[in-house]
Structures are given as structure tokens and as C-alpha cells.
Amino acid sequence: MEVYRGIPVYPGVVIGPALLLDTEGYLIPQRSISASEVVDEFERLKIGIRDAAIEVRSNQAIIATKVGTQYGAILGAHAQMIEDPFLLGEIESLISKKFFTAEYALSLVMRKHIKEIQSLPDARMASRATDLFDIEKQILGKLIGQRKEGLNSLSEPVVILAHDLSPSETAKLNTKLVHAFATEAGGRTSHTSILAGALEIPAVVGLGKFISEVTGGDIVIVDGNAGLLIIDPDAETLRRYQKTQTDIVSLDASLESLRDLPAITQDGVEVKLLGNIEFPHETKHCLDKGAQGIGLYRTEFLFMGKDAVPTEDEQFEAYKEVVQAMGKDRPVVIRTLDLGGDKLAAFSNLHIPEKNPFLGLRSIRLCLRNIGLFKTQLRAILRASVYGNIQLLFPMISTVLELRQAKMIVSEVKEDLFEEKVPFNKDIPIGTMIEVPSAAILSELMAKEVSFFSIGTNDLVQYTLAADRSNEDVASLYNPGDPAVLRLIEMVVKAAKHSNVALNVCGEMSGDLIYTMLFLGLGIRQLSVSPHSIPEIKQFIRMVNLKDAENVAKEAMRQQTARDVNNYLREQTRKLLPDSLMY
Amino acid sequence: MEDASHELLKRVVKIKNPNGFHMRPKAAFVEAASRFASEVKLTWEGQVFNGKSMFELMLVAAGEDSEVTLEVFGSDSHLALQELEKVLAEEDVSVLD
Known part of the structure; x- marks a missing residue:
């Protein structure tokens, strides 16, 4: 039994067989077979080699x-190596003696040859190792192709283990069969983690190296509450976790009783709790958890994992589905396309590789450069606005001018729709994300342009501290409790109050209970969080006194380091929630 | 091609190719060697390599003017020696490998 500790990103406990993905998202095949499968494995190997040579x-x-012939001759040499009877013999002997799979035996044999060639004294000859890598890939491709082991062709429930998952791979996971995932890389706010929330499957990220210690098919436990991955658990651990699984079911049931109650403090101050979603189908989950609306609909996930940009009608249908599910009055805040950075879409014509993507052409900047794309989305949103309370939100605004440009394009789209006699809500509320420090600093000016603010804590923390949230080496700098972040938030709260614009806080910080009192104390009355955190936050708000929260906020603002802030807030939270599962 | 000699034949051959015994000459050699029933071995720097295995020959880093020993044994060894010596001594001036 091996236990690895990482960062929990979606709660719950899953016990199941492991399925390994390599760095390129291909399945890492199992390493061994049973004695009865040896003959079949020989056959697979022969066919794989034959097909690779033909290709x-x-x-x-x-x-x-x-x-020219002389160039082709190099591939001729490759084919000769692929068909080398001695290679076949070596691989077959590993299969029959050690019961390895063809894939694993092949890579062992190739590893050996590559090492030999690399140790040649003649540098040019030694560089021929690249040819061997190529050959290995060719044969492996055929072997894996035969098995058709794609993520799309799973036939039994599994736990996905990988170094990292790209957001588009994560989006494609079939949650009927993928019951949990765990990755070596990643942090709490990487987009893969956010997607895990959307998929509603237990997940742990940032576990460090573990892939080499596990074999496909091993039984593993993903503990999304404590952030643990347990490989090959012993009987006692297994029993304990089976009990935890039943406990979680009963805890969920007790929180469910809160669903129709308001999030109101002991002294009668009401807080609005809204849900963050990535996909239309999550609206149901939001309603089940008692969300009073959708505070952040991340529309870029409509664009990810697709070969082409979704059409206006496809987008319109998605937005309409969300707003109709939420009913006439509940707000649905639709954020325009926030692509770029690590959320690369498949349509590369929109995105040229950049040296510094997080400071590059992403999000609203990408939209303002691709007006056609932007207008298509705005048309779809405006058309859907007649079905309920849709509000429009621009991401990553960093200057007042940028905000004005975006608004101007909305006006143009409205004019077009008006001329075409297409119905839309002409008074649709427009808001801006405050997630770049410049926007927070200028919030007083930004407030004159919009009817609401939404503080995007994930990016605000990243840009304020200049720390990439998905880079483990600097992840410790990325801390929502940093006094610099708190001061920017306080500044935005004051500007919003002064100019009478509505204020929402979204991002992972808003769903973290240790910051709830701070937010209340600073004067924030609306939070948008992952739907699964709504019941817990509501339960907590119902225990809090606003007066206490205000004192807590004052004291937190006096701290000088993120660590002091977090320790203080954690301690204050624990006073009210001594038995919480969260800590 | 049967010559019923069954003799072990040996010959030292000098590599004339300016790029040494590189990938394409090796491929040509393996292809030729595989056409014969005889065992084919190449000795270079004291190590013996199977002449019908491209993988083994990959480890022969014989440069221009270096010498390899060609050894053939089997029913068609005379023919094989003749043919393979030719392939080995071939001058391939292409810079590609």
C-alpha cells in the first residue's frame, strides 16, 4: 500500500481500478498478462510489427x-529494423518468460538497444538513437491502435491517473465510467481542477510523482476530502473507506435539508449564493444545491474539445437551456469567451503560440481582435436574454478603454438585432470581471461604465502576485490570503458601494470557508461558488454574526503575511465549525 | 544459389565510404545478407555482430578506412562472401545517413 498526499479539488471517496494516461493523453497499457494470453499476445505483436512495417x-x-530515393532509404532501414527477426525474438521471449504485454516488452527491449547505441563513442552513430525512438513509436502506435484503448471506449468504471490532464481531455471524460481522477501536476485553481468540479467527480491533483508506482488495473482509492491517493490499499484501509463512503451519503442528506432556507446570518443579514457552471447540464445541480442563480457561466467550455467554433444557434441553444432551467427571475450571469492561457481551443487559427500566454492575447483581448467571433457570441447571448434574467459579463478587462470597446460592440450587435427585428432584452445588465490588478485599482472609474462587478479571485491572485497558479515551483506564492489581494478586494468593495454597483465574488476563494467571514465583514453580500460548496457555505453563514465577521475582517486586514491571514482566519472559522470535515 | 561448400570463409574488408558504415550501407548489407542461407557475421573492434540484424549492426560504428571482418558459414558461403564483400566495399558518396 502506498499513500500520496495532494490537493483535494472535489470531495468524495471513490474506490476502483486504475487507468493510466501518459503525458500525451494515451492510455498506458497494462504491464502484464496471464499465462493463457501469451499466444494471443504473440499474435498481436506480429500483426503490430507487420502493420508498422507496411506503413x-x-x-x-x-x-x-x-x-529522392536516398531519403526514402532511411525509412527502408527503419522498416528493416522493425522487421528484424532478432527484435521479434527478444520481445517474444520477454512475453513468454515474464508474462509482459507486447507493449511493455517492446519498450523494455527498445530501451536496451537505445542505451547501447547512445553509449557508442561515435557521436553521429550515437545520435541514431532517435531512429529507435521513432521505430518504437511506430510499433507502439499499431499495438495500441489494435486495442482501441481510447478514453472514449471505456467499458467499465475506472479511476483515471495521469501526470496531468488538459482541460479539453478533462472535459471529454465520460463520468458514467470515470469515477474519479488524480494527477501528479496541477493546483487547486488550475482549470483541470475547476473542471473536476463541473464533472462532479472526486479529484486530487498536485500529488507529485506516483505514476511509475502503479500499474493499470491496480485498485486505488481517491480521497477527495483529505486529498489522498492510496494505491493498492490493505484490507483495513479498504474497510475504513467503505465506511467513509456511507458516512458521506448521510452528511449530504443532512445538508440537503438546508436547500430551501436562506443564507442569512444570526443577526439577519442575507447573503446571495449563486453557482458557477461550465456546462448547461449543471444548472440542475445548482438548483438541487439551492443556488439562487448562476453567478458565473464560463462559456469557453462550449468551445473546448471541439473541432470548430460553435455556431450562433448552438450557443443560443446552450444559453437558452441554462436560463430556462433557472426560471424567469433567477439571474444568469454569462461571461463572454475567456479563452487563451491554458484553455487552448482546438481551433489554432485563433491562437498563435505565445511566449507568455497569461500576459498575452487571451480572453477579452482575443475577442476584441476577433470581432466576428465575439459578435456571434453576443448575438447568441442577447437572443437568449428574452427567456429570463441574463446578465452579460466581460472577463479580464484591464483598462477603461477596453471596457468601453467591449460595450460598444454590444451596442452594435443590439442595433443589428433591432434592425433584423430579432427580440432581445435591450436593458441587459452589463458587468465586468475585476481580476487584473489594474481593474481593481481603477474600480472607481470602472464602476461608471457598468452595473455590476464580479471579482475573479483566481486570476486576481495570480496577477497580483505574478505567480503562475499551475506551476508547482511558485504555487506557494499564489495565495488568496495575501494582504495585497485583500487590499485590492477591499478597494473594489468600497468603489462598488460608493458608485452603487452590484458586487459578486467568484473563483475558488469564494468557496473556501475560511474566507467567508472576511468577505461578510468587508461588506460583500453575494458569492458565486461551485454548486457543491453551496450547502456548506450556507450552513456556515447561518452560524455567523455580522458584527463578529466585521471584527474578523478588521483583524485580518491588519496581518502582514498570507500565512498570518490564513492562520488567523482558519482559527476563527474553526471556532464556529469545530467538527467540519473540511479541516 | 546452392554451392554446397559449407566452408567458414573470412575476409577483412576496408570501409571506403567517406561517411563510414552508416545507416544506408547497413540497410543494404542486411538486405543482401538476408537473401543467403549462410550465417553472416561481422567483427568490428573485437565484437561480433549478426549480419542479418539491423539492430545489431546499428552498434557497428566503423568509420572511413576502418576495417571489419566478414565471416560467412553455410551452404551458400562462397556466393555470399562474394556478394557481401561487394556491398561492404561500395563507395556511397552521399552525405545522408
């Missing part, structure tokens, strides 16, 4: 005609 020879012919 290489056909490439050889193409290259020979295109650029």
Missing part, C-alpha cells in the same frame, strides 16, 4: 518519389 514502407515510397 513505414509506404511512407518510404512516397518520400522516394517526392524528394
Whole structure:
């Protein structure tokens, strides 16, 4: 039994067989087979080798005609190596003696040859190791292709283990069969983690190296409450976790009784709790958890994992589905496309690789450069606005001018729709995210342009502290409790109050109970969080006295380091919630 | 191609290729060697390599003017020696490898 500690990103406990993904998102096949499978494995290997050789020879012919025979000859040499009977013999002997799979035996044999070649004294000969890597890839591709082991063809429930998952891979996971995931890389606010919340499956990230210690099919436990991955648990641990699974079911039931009660403090101050969503189907989950609306609909997930930009009608249908599910009055805040950074869409024509993507052409900047794309989305949102209380939110605004440009395009789209006699809500509220320090500093001016603010804590923390939230080496700098972040938030709260614009806080910080009293004390009355955190936050708010929260906020604002802030807030939170599962 | 000699034949061959015994000459050698029934071995720097295995020959880093020993044994060894010596001594001036 091996236990790894990471960062919990979605609660719950899952026990199941492991399925490993390599760095490129391919399944890492199992390492061993049973004795009865040896003959079949031989056959698979032979077919894989034959198909790889056929492919290489056909490439050889193409290259020979295109650029010359001598170039094609290199591939001819590759084909010879692939068909080398001695290679086949070596691999077969590992399969029959050690019961390894063809894939694993192949990579062991190739590893050995590559090492030998790399140790040659002649540098040019030694560099031929790259040819061997190529050959290995060719055969492996055929072997894996035979198995059709794609994420799309799972047939039994599994736990996905990987170094990292890209947001588009995560979005494609079939949650009927993928019951949990755990990754070596990643932090609490990486987009993969956010997506885990959307998929509603227990997940732990940032576990450090563990992939080499586990084999596909091993039984593992993902503990999304404590942030643990347990490989090959012993009987006692297994029993304990089976009990935890039943406990969680009863805790959920007790929180469910809160669903229809307001989030109101002991002294009668009401807080609005809204849900963050990525996909239309999550609205149901939000309502189940008692959300009073959608505080943040991250529309970029409509664009991810797709080959083409979704059409106006496809977008319109998605937005309409959300707003109709929420009913006439509950607000649905639709944030326009926030693509870029690590959320790369498949349509590369929109995105040229950048040296510094988080400071580059992303989000609203990308939209203002691709007016057609932006207008299509705005048309879809405006068309859907007749079905309920839709509000429009711009992400990553960093200057007043940028905000004005975005608003101007909304006006243009409204004019077009008006001329086309297409109905829309002409008074649709427009808001801006405050997630770049410049926007927070200028919030007094930004307030004159919009009817609401939404503080995006994830990016605000990242940009204030200049720390990439998905880079483990600097992740410790990325801390929502940092006094610099708190001061910016306080500044925005004051500007919002002074100019009478509504204020919402979204991002992971708003769902973290240790900051709830601070937010209340600073004067924040609306939070938008992952739907699964709503019941807990509501339960907590119902225990708090606003007067106490104000004192807590004052004291927190006096602290000088993130660590002091967090320790103080954690201690204050614990006083009210001594038995919480969260700590 | 049967010559029924069954003799172990040995010959030292000098590599004339300016790029040494590189990938393409090796491929040509393996292809030729595989056409014969005889065992084919190459000795270079005291190590013996199977002449029908591209993988083994990958480890032969024989440069221009270096010498390898060609050894053939089997029913068609005479023919094989003749043919393989030719392939080995071939001058391939292409810079590609």
C-alpha cells in the first residue's frame, strides 16, 4: 500500500481500478498478462510489427518519389529494423518468460538497444538513437491502435491517473465510467481542477510523482476530502473507506435539508449564493444545491474539445437551456469567451503560440481582435436574454478603454438585432470581471461604465502576485490570503458601494470557508461558488454574526503575511465549525 | 544459389565510404545478407555482430578506412562472401545517413 498526499479539488471517496494516461493523453497499457494470453499476445505483436512495417514502407515510397530515393532509404532501414527477426525474438521471449504485454516488452527491449547505441563513442552513430525512438513509436502506435484503448471506449468504471490532464481531455471524460481522477501536476485553481468540479467527480491533483508506482488495473482509492491517493490499499484501509463512503451519503442528506432556507446570518443579514457552471447540464445541480442563480457561466467550455467554433444557434441553444432551467427571475450571469492561457481551443487559427500566454492575447483581448467571433457570441447571448434574467459579463478587462470597446460592440450587435427585428432584452445588465490588478485599482472609474462587478479571485491572485497558479515551483506564492489581494478586494468593495454597483465574488476563494467571514465583514453580500460548496457555505453563514465577521475582517486586514491571514482566519472559522470535515 | 561448400570463409574488408558504415550501407548489407542461407557475421573492434540484424549492426560504428571482418558459414558461403564483400566495399558518396 502506498499513500500520496495532494490537493483535494472535489470531495468524495471513490474506490476502483486504475487507468493510466501518459503525458500525451494515451492510455498506458497494462504491464502484464496471464499465462493463457501469451499466444494471443504473440499474435498481436506480429500483426503490430507487420502493420508498422507496411506503413513505414509506404511512407518510404512516397518520400522516394517526392524528394529522392536516398531519403526514402532511411525509412527502408527503419522498416528493416522493425522487421528484424532478432527484435521479434527478444520481445517474444520477454512475453513468454515474464508474462509482459507486447507493449511493455517492446519498450523494455527498445530501451536496451537505445542505451547501447547512445553509449557508442561515435557521436553521429550515437545520435541514431532517435531512429529507435521513432521505430518504437511506430510499433507502439499499431499495438495500441489494435486495442482501441481510447478514453472514449471505456467499458467499465475506472479511476483515471495521469501526470496531468488538459482541460479539453478533462472535459471529454465520460463520468458514467470515470469515477474519479488524480494527477501528479496541477493546483487547486488550475482549470483541470475547476473542471473536476463541473464533472462532479472526486479529484486530487498536485500529488507529485506516483505514476511509475502503479500499474493499470491496480485498485486505488481517491480521497477527495483529505486529498489522498492510496494505491493498492490493505484490507483495513479498504474497510475504513467503505465506511467513509456511507458516512458521506448521510452528511449530504443532512445538508440537503438546508436547500430551501436562506443564507442569512444570526443577526439577519442575507447573503446571495449563486453557482458557477461550465456546462448547461449543471444548472440542475445548482438548483438541487439551492443556488439562487448562476453567478458565473464560463462559456469557453462550449468551445473546448471541439473541432470548430460553435455556431450562433448552438450557443443560443446552450444559453437558452441554462436560463430556462433557472426560471424567469433567477439571474444568469454569462461571461463572454475567456479563452487563451491554458484553455487552448482546438481551433489554432485563433491562437498563435505565445511566449507568455497569461500576459498575452487571451480572453477579452482575443475577442476584441476577433470581432466576428465575439459578435456571434453576443448575438447568441442577447437572443437568449428574452427567456429570463441574463446578465452579460466581460472577463479580464484591464483598462477603461477596453471596457468601453467591449460595450460598444454590444451596442452594435443590439442595433443589428433591432434592425433584423430579432427580440432581445435591450436593458441587459452589463458587468465586468475585476481580476487584473489594474481593474481593481481603477474600480472607481470602472464602476461608471457598468452595473455590476464580479471579482475573479483566481486570476486576481495570480496577477497580483505574478505567480503562475499551475506551476508547482511558485504555487506557494499564489495565495488568496495575501494582504495585497485583500487590499485590492477591499478597494473594489468600497468603489462598488460608493458608485452603487452590484458586487459578486467568484473563483475558488469564494468557496473556501475560511474566507467567508472576511468577505461578510468587508461588506460583500453575494458569492458565486461551485454548486457543491453551496450547502456548506450556507450552513456556515447561518452560524455567523455580522458584527463578529466585521471584527474578523478588521483583524485580518491588519496581518502582514498570507500565512498570518490564513492562520488567523482558519482559527476563527474553526471556532464556529469545530467538527467540519473540511479541516 | 546452392554451392554446397559449407566452408567458414573470412575476409577483412576496408570501409571506403567517406561517411563510414552508416545507416544506408547497413540497410543494404542486411538486405543482401538476408537473401543467403549462410550465417553472416561481422567483427568490428573485437565484437561480433549478426549480419542479418539491423539492430545489431546499428552498434557497428566503423568509420572511413576502418576495417571489419566478414565471416560467412553455410551452404551458400562462397556466393555470399562474394556478394557481401561487394556491398561492404561500395563507395556511397552521399552525405545522408
